[in-house]
Amino acid sequence: MKNTLKKNEIIKEKTLINKIFYNSKSLDIFPFVIKYIFYNNKLSFNNKIMVSVPKSKIKNAVKRNLIKRRIKESYRLNKSIIKNHNLLVAFIYNSNEVLEYKIILDSMLKILKNIKSSD
DSSP: OOOOOOGGGBOOOHHHHHHHHHSOEEEEETTEEEEEEEOOOSSOOOOEEEEEOOTTTOOOHHHHHHHHHHHHHHHHHHGGGGTTSOEEEEEEEOOSSOOOHHHHHHHHHHHHHHHHHTO
């Protein structure tokens, strides 16, 4: 299996974003708040993600983009853990400082294993 993060795996539709924030389960694992929901889509069996780094937490846009890249990369490398679950997942960064990639990667592993076990 290729470890890619394709365009159709990123949530961009407002209806799906609203569905995540109003009808979802929530996890709080440092440095993230995770909102996720299982959905039924007969056309696609992909998980879809959304990454958010609030401007109120990280002021500098370059640092926000760095964090987003690190989150997407750690998800991309470990997405096989929750493969074919039809999930919508929002990763919301909740720390006031830029953390190292290793910390983000370890948190991502915990999150994905936790989501898989709650299946």
